[in-house]
Amino acid sequence: MAFFIASSPHNHIQAETSALMRLVIMAAIPGVIAQWYFFGWGSIIQICLAITFAVLAEITFLAIRDKNIKAQITDFSAVLTGLLIGISVPSIAPWWITVIGSVFAIMVIKQLYGGLGFNLFNPAMAAYVMLLISFPVQMTSWQPANELLTHDINFFNHLWLILTGYTWEGFSVEQIRMNIDGITMATPLDTLKTDLTLGLTVSESISNPVFGENFSVGWEWVNVGFFLGGIFLIAKKAIDWVIPVSFLTALWLFSFIAFSLSADSSASTMFHWLAGGTMLGAFFILTDPVSAATTRKGRVTYAALVALLVYIIRKFGGYPDAIAFAVLIANMAVPLIDQYTRPRTYGHKGAES
Amino acid sequence: MTERSEYKELSWQGLWKNNPGLVQLLGLCPLLAVTTTLTNAIGLGLATLLVLVCSNATISAIRQWVPKEVRIPIFVLIIAAFVTCVQLLMNAFTFGLYQSLGIFLPLIVTNCAIIGRAEAYASKNPVKQASFDGLMMGIGFALVLMTLGAIREILGQGTLFDGAELLFGGWASILRIEIFTSDTSFLLAILPPGAFIAMGFLIAGKNAIDSSIAAKQPKTEAKTIERVRVNFEG
Numbered sequence: 001m002a003f004f005i006a007s008s009p010h011n012h013i014q015a016e017t018s019a020l021m022r023l024v025i026m027a028a029i030p031g032v033i034a035q036w037y038f039f040g041w042g043s044i045i046q047i048c049l050a051i052t053f054a055v056l057a058e059i060t061f062l063a064i065r066d067k068n069i070k071a072q073i074t075d076f077s078a079v080l081t082g083l084l085i086g087i088s089v090p091s092i093a094p095w096w097i098t099v100i101g102s103v104f105a106i107m108v109i110k111q112l113y114g115g116l117g118f119n120l121f122n123p124a125m126a127a128y129v130m131l132l133i134s135f136p137v138q139m140t141s142w143q144p145a146n147e148l149l150t151h152d153i154n155f156f157n158h159l160w161l162i163l164t165g166y167t168w169e170g171f172s173v174e175q176i177r178m179n180i181d182g183i184t185m186a187t188p189l190d191t192l193k194t195d196l197t198l199g200l201t202v203s204e205s206i207s208n209p210v211f212g213e214n215f216s217v218g219w220e221w222v223n224v225g226f227f228l229g230g231i232f233l234i235a236k237k238a239i240d241w242v243i244p245v246s247f248l249t250a251l252w253l254f255s256f257i258a259f260s261l262s263a264d265s266s267a268s269t270m271f272h273w274l275a276g277g278t279m280l281g282a283f284f285i286l287t288d289p290v291s292a293a294t295t296r297k298g299r300v301t302y303a304a305l306v307a308l309l310v311y312i313i314r315k316f317g318g319y320p321d322a323i324a325f326a327v328l329i330a331n332m333a334v335p336l337i338d339q340y341t342r343p344r345t346y347g348h349k350g351a352e353s
Numbered sequence: 354m355t356e357r358s359e360y361k362e363l364s365w366q367g368l369w370k371n372n373p374g375l376v377q378l379l380g381l382c383p384l385l386a387v388t389t390t391l392t393n394a395i396g397l398g399l400a401t402l403l404v405l406v407c408s409n410a411t412i413s414a415i416r417q418w419v420p421k422e423v424r425i426p427i428f429v430l431i432i433a434a435f436v437t438c439v440q441l442l443m444n445a446f447t448f449g450l451y452q453s454l455g456i457f458l459p460l461i462v463t464n465c466a467i468i469g470r471a472e473a474y475a476s477k478n479p480v481k482q483a484s485f486d487g488l489m490m491g492i493g494f495a496l497v498l499m500t501l502g503a504i505r506e507i508l509g510q511g512t513l514f515d516g517a518e519l520l521f522g523g524w525a526s527i528l529r530i531e532i533f534t535s536d537t538s539f540l541l542a543i544l545p546p547g548a549f550i551a552m553g554f555l556i557a558g559k560n561a562i563d564s565s566i567a568a569k570q571p572k573t574e575a576k577t578i579e580r581v582r583v584n585f586e587g
Contacts, residue, residue, distance in 0.1 A: 108550070130541055133540060133541055133544060133546070134539050134540045134541035134542075135537055135539075135540070136540070137537065138537065
């Protein structure tokens with residue numbers, strides 16, 4: 001009887017990168033459907049654009065680097081990066097925003113660092129931050145939910161808006177975003193932030209129609225969609241439950257502390273959970289196996305750090321949402337976190353104290 | 354080494370092989386902070402060049418009389434004196450540029466490229482070579498500044514030589530080149546992160562050129578006998 005001598009780990013999970021990536025892409029579908037339902041075709045068009053250009057950029061740079069193109073394209077990592085960029089950019093942003101973002105994510109953040117597995121930062125979030133600081137006007141022009149719009153826009157109008165900046169009937173992005181009183185409608189997070197600086201209290205601010213009956217029209221359901229997708233991923237063991245759970249708990253904790261100290265100037269805990277990109281970040285961005293921390297203690301630290309940064313930037317920073325900035329800063333801290341949270345090897349004693 | 358080949362070596366070192374901006378990575382603070390436009394970059398490049406040549410010459414001239422123990426404060430004082438001269442001159446003749454360079458003009462005092470040359474070369478070599486070394490290092494630094502400034506100005510504003518009249522006088526406003534016009538500027542190129550990214554690309558480009566030159570060189574098999582040389586300098 002022959003014994004194979006192999007080094008540990010002896011128990012392999014027979015999972016390929018492509019299977020994992022496909023699972024994550026499938027899990028994003030409920031959130032994308034919610035986006036489509038509440039905000040129209042814009043985000044679907046952006047996702048298609050982003051995926052197309054991310055894959056094209058990947059093929060180009062793999063060819064330049066003399067790598068095996070077929071093997072690395074079929075692992076779906078470029079498709080996932082494109083999908084995340086398409087979800088995160090505003091649905092009525094001009095087409096070149098998405099194209100620049102996708103190419104930058106693949107070219108600079110992924111391939112220049114050495115390809116999949118070597119990237120220090122999450123490519124989609126780095127591209128998002130690059131776009132946000134370069135083109136703040138276009139990147140904050142979010143379309144209000146369909147039910148708040150004064151002009152109905154259909155698929156062709158969305159396409160035309162993205163390609164030319166005007167709808168088929170000639171309305172500009174600014175006109176689309178105006179409500180019936182001629183005031184531009186912002187996202188709930190942005191509205192709340194502006195109102196607080198104007199001296200309103202939270203309860204006064206949330207009477208604005210963009211908040212709807214619960215927390216935020218449309219956004220709450222988009223977040224619920226991504227939450228469901230995330231639960232599916234955890235059930236399939238595609239992502240570690242530690243990161244989303246500790247992120248959401250920490251965010252809940254920070255917002256609860258602020259809310260109980262000063263309810264007039266701090267939004268509720270559920271608002272922080274269900275506004276902006278919280279759920280997308282918790283289940284799809286933070287769990288990126290390449291740029292997140294690796295050990296369990298490290299993952300808790302990493303997720304709590306992101307939650308703290310998200311809360312601080314949302315509350316005190318200059319930008320309304322903060323997932324991308326927080327993730328990038330935490331990505332930089334990952335090597336340090338991993339260094340200090342190395343698990344004890346079996347049989348060795350812990351650090352001598 | 355003959356004098357001619359020594360000058361050649363100094364130029365090669367300053368302009369390419371040991372370039373203060375791309376290889377030594379010295380003086381990154383002004384390099385990244387003021388290169389938002391080509392004009393700013395030229396202004397700071399010229400100021401640094403002038404200070405570098407003068408300080409190298411002076412330090413080399415007094416190298417016999419400077420005690421080793423206190424040489425660094427003396428170098429800093431000499432550099433600071435020249436920086437003050439340059440600053441006053443720019444304040445008088447190119448006031449607009451003086452204002453747009455702001456704090457980075459007096460900060461030339463702390464530019465490691467200058468004190469590095471003073472310590473590494475000027476304090477050990479005769480005046481002529483030291484001044485030439487300062488000139489070449491200064492030109493190398495200014496070229497990097499100008500390249501970076503040009504890249505960032507084109508990407509950020511779509512222009513070249515914007516505000517050149519601040520440096521060269523009124524006639525220079527015709528130098529302004531409009532490469533493309535767009536309603537939205539690419540802010541990243543103007544902000545500091547863009548400077549770091551562009552700098553990374555420049556360094557990568559230089560390394561790529563170096564390695565492609567090295568690949569083209571015919572491989573000389575080691576015919577020379579290796580000798581251990583012990584250098585008792587300094």
